[in-house]
Amino acid sequence: MSPAERLPAPARELLKGDRRALARLISAVEDHDPAALPSLRALYRRTGHARVIGVTGPLGVGKSSLLNALLKRLREQGRRVGIVAVDPSSPFSGGSVLGDRIRIERPPGDDGVFVRSMASRGHTGGVAAATREVCRLLDAYGMDTILVETVGSGQVDVEIREVATTSVVVLVPHLGDEVQSLKAGLFEIADVFCVNKSDLPGAETAAKDLGELLGLGPASSGWRPAVVTTSTKDGTGVDSLWSAIEAHEAYLDRAGLRASQERERLGQEIVGMVAERVARDLRDGIDRDPELAQLLEEVVARRIDPQSAADRLYRDRARRR
């Protein structure tokens, strides 16, 4: 059995280092193109090597500059880096809201960097699923470090945590009232806090306040989030930021959490795929099966409540199969 021979052509080309094959497979993931599935399945076995680092924070905190600075540092270390920027997108049209927002530049001719922007499309759950597949493609391609950028607008960031092993939340010293709720929502997803624009007044105070706030909270998981200050103006703190990320990654290994979290994530992923397929079957059933359509009419007419209808559907499925 020679696995290499049995690989679909796109997967084989990706493994040979063909950037266009990688780009095409990523597009296929974004478009939910079923033609890519055999390649995705085959490539899964070549994954599990890359570290996936989530970087999130509201618009305007300088995430792009920070990622550029991190990228430079990682390339100097000889790391191969993939960057995925998840754009908030309109929940209905699926179009990107901020346009082609990514401002990370690949150094010309540097094959050790691959940058990709993708729309979040507003599909609950779908963002994490697509991002996960794109990270796997980058992983199989040989990128050892993958940075996933999101905009800190709530649900998407929480979902990305399902993909990243370390989550960095980027803030600036003074945020408007409008983003206080975002900031609060981001609070518990952070393994590392980065107070960027440390050249602005108030940065040290903000970092100190944050540190104290974190010190007051429970350290139940055994990891107390690190707080670092950075300035992408003069490059201050970028080394400390990377060290904090590495410290968290080392902690995951030391505490045995990397394996358990990976198992948990894969379990959720598989269960989610099966449940989604069952939901699709049921929706098709409502459209096509007169008995199901009738059940829905009974609910619409308030003769049966939704929960009882769901119970009946659940039992019927069990009987029929």
Added chain:
Amino acid sequence: MSPAERLPAPARELLKGDRRALARLISAVEDHDPAALPSLRALYRRTGHARVIGVTGPLGVGKSSLLNALLKRLREQGRRVGIVAVDPSSPFSGGSVLGDRIRIERPPGDDGVFVRSMASRGHTGGVAAATREVCRLLDAYGMDTILVETVGSGQVDVEIREVATTSVVVLVPHLGDEVQSLKAGLFEIADVFCVNKSDLPGAETAAKDLGELLGLGPASSGWRPAVVTTSTKDGTGVDSLWSAIEAHEAYLDRAGLRASQERERLGQEIVGMVAERVARDLRDGIDRDPELAQLLEEVVARRIDPQSAADRLYRDRARRR
């Protein structure tokens, strides 16, 4: 068969107009208390009369004042009003992020108003489900108009659209850069735009710009969002806001959309409940069934890819049952 006699006690008390019974059942929904299920099921048949209006927008745009002004107007018309304020909550602890944020006041002794604040809890899908049940309780209690307030932080607002028949998005003339993305994300969920704080400079321009922007877009659904300006300082525009909401509700009836959207929503709700139960069965299976646990180990070891594992699980379920 006398349906009234077969009602569980809490449901019977609610129907008699007992506010404490209503409050207790709402708490039970929030706590996912299974003891409330028989009442919820029984009360479903008494629902379908209330209009549910979603009101969303970023923090600081004056939603609470606006809701107070709307409430006053609706009470003058003799309407019975329920208000549900969905608070952004921490996705992990489930605690409310902004504390007890609601600032809507029930006129003392006025039994025609019921106000309730609830945490969104960060459960994807769960916010809509809980809000839907709370609206049903208020509906069964006899409230004919239900206002659901959310904070405009993305996913939650989209979910609330699954519950509300008319969605109002509240904005102010000048929003910081930080909320531009929120604003954009809210764009397509709005049936009515409300530019509040019209006493501030720039309000008319903002409304005009918005109107032009909307005029340029496709009116594919046959409804072009209305734009109204309000000032809760002097009460200007609150009548126009309510008229715009009523115009959209009338449009839903005229176009036959109320019935089709209701059918679509109930179908999604039922399918979602069955899929969730299947997912729970599977998660339990991974914990207890050695065969499923082994399958997950194979995925962790990268000998099987997640999609193939999901396919096998899906087929096994079909065979076993």
